[in-house]
Amino acid sequence: MLKVAKFGGSSVAGADQFRKVKAIIEADPARRVVVTSAAGKRSSSDHKLTDLLYLCHAHITYGVSCEDIVDTIRSRFAEIRDELGLQYDVEGDFDRLLPRLNRDMGVDELVSRGEYFTSRLMAEYLGYRFVDAADCVFFRLDGQLDREKTYAAIAEALEKYERILIPGFYGKLPTGKIKVMTRGGSDITGALAAAAANADVYENWTDVSGILMADPKIVENPAPISKITFAELQELAFMGASVLHEDSIAPVKERGIPLNIRNTNRPEDPGTMIVESVDEEAEQERFITGIAGRRNFTILTVKKHGMNTCESLRQALETLERSHVPVEHITMGLDSFALVAATAALGDGVYEIIADIQKAVRPDDVTVKEGISLVATVGRKMTSRPGTSGRLFHALGKSGINIRTIAQGADELSIIVGVENEDFEKAIRVLYERFAG
Numbered sequence: 001m002l003k004v005a006k007f008g009g010s011s012v013a014g015a016d017q018f019r020k021v022k023a024i025i026e027a028d029p030a031r032r033v034v035v036t037s038a039a040g041k042r043s044s045s046d047h048k049l050t051d052l053l054y055l056c057h058a059h060i061t062y063g064v065s066c067e068d069i070v071d072t073i074r075s076r077f078a079e080i081r082d083e084l085g086l087q088y089d090v091e092g093d094f095d096r097l098l099p100r101l102n103r104d105m106g107v108d109e110l111v112s113r114g115e116y117f118t119s120r121l122m123a124e125y126l127g128y129r130f131v132d133a134a135d136c137v138f139f140r141l142d143g144q145l146d147r148e149k150t151y152a153a154i155a156e157a158l159e160k161y162e163r164i165l166i167p168g169f170y171g172k173l174p175t176g177k178i179k180v181m182t183r184g185g186s187d188i189t190g191a192l193a194a195a196a197a198n199a200d201v202y203e204n205w206t207d208v209s210g211i212l213m214a215d216p217k218i219v220e221n222p223a224p225i226s227k228i229t230f231a232e233l234q235e236l237a238f239m240g241a242s243v244l245h246e247d248s249i250a251p252v253k254e255r256g257i258p259l260n261i262r263n264t265n266r267p268e269d270p271g272t273m274i275v276e277s278v279d280e281e282a283e284q285e286r287f288i289t290g291i292a293g294r295r296n297f298t299i300l301t302v303k304k305h306g307m308n309t310c311e312s313l314r315q316a317l318e319t320l321e322r323s324h325v326p327v328e329h330i331t332m333g334l335d336s337f338a339l340v341a342a343t344a345a346l347g348d349g350v351y352e353i354i355a356d357i358q359k360a361v362r363p364d365d366v367t368v369k370e371g372i373s374l375v376a377t378v379g380r381k382m383t384s385r386p387g388t389s390g391r392l393f394h395a396l397g398k399s400g401i402n403i404r405t406i407a408q409g410a411d412e413l414s415i416i417v418g419v420e421n422e423d424f425e426k427a428i429r430v431l432y433e434r435f436a437g
């Protein structure tokens, strides 16, 4: 049995959090591979080290002294070390780093030091072998991850050492330079390590007990999701539920490795298990998996008597394609169709786009409706049960919520409704009550 445990920034924010991590690691000897983010916020008014490092770089760029920030960063690390009685020479490593700040050190290398220092301390504290991401996570020259090379290097490290710790978020380019991933990238490093190690599970330790069925800012005390498929997660994430870095899914999904989201502050909670498929028979779970949504969409409705739908739709879509506007949904009627796009993506060009559609399609009418929110109700069980959409529309109608557009995901994993922005939160609450409350 082998588990990869990735700890996010809040899980390694200070000495107390380090202690919790150690207890988690010691509770299960299968947790042989650990990946950590840079120390995050200890309280809501605190700063993430990654943010401080970016700030530091901005100061250097504009020729402003960053001494104070460097002091803050150094003392955060030194504090953890001293509180835990570790040996790591934080000051020495900082002293070697500082002269390079204004010279050859790129922003990526500087920012990656958040993960580097946090991991050095954690590796010593856990008694794990520190394996630098610069030696086992590789990018190609085009900036894309070189997964095969990365897998081979991590597997090799695991052959040599029983227990390893890898800093998240960065790796090395073929030029030898350090490159960081996009924000939240330690999730990706964890997923790469899990795939490389052929782990039995990839545990992603954070500060919530799994994925919630709805946004807790909208629904009071939403229930956690105990099991969700990768496909459902993708739908929820696309509709605004932010859980994991989206690029962290593919490596584990491809190798059939389940992903478990856990809470470092409540390790007794089972968290959310993300799996490829669920044995429906054995399942006692709720009818829907989750509800998510996004605000600010625009519906463009095109009407033309006797329209050749294929041709007109193609012409309208080409117009949007030329303007690089992605279309989220398309609904069709007999002599009309409606295109839904993010209002921000249409931007100021919306009237030009309409003019272009008018030229290309020669419709009787084009209307624009802004201020639309899309709300997705996601659930793998919806496919097999008739009447779901009826119940959904009924619940919304009964609450006086006007549905402006309806779409069902092609794989029937979700039903998406468009409502007025001002009904956004109410719609989510009503649906939660109806299906999950």
Ligand code: ASP
Pocket (backbone or CB within 6 Å): 008, 009, 037, 038, 048, 050, 051, 114, 168, 169, 182, 183, 184, 185, 186, 187
């Ligand atoms: N420390 C990086 C960030 O704040 C990466 C991570 O935490 O995953 O984005």
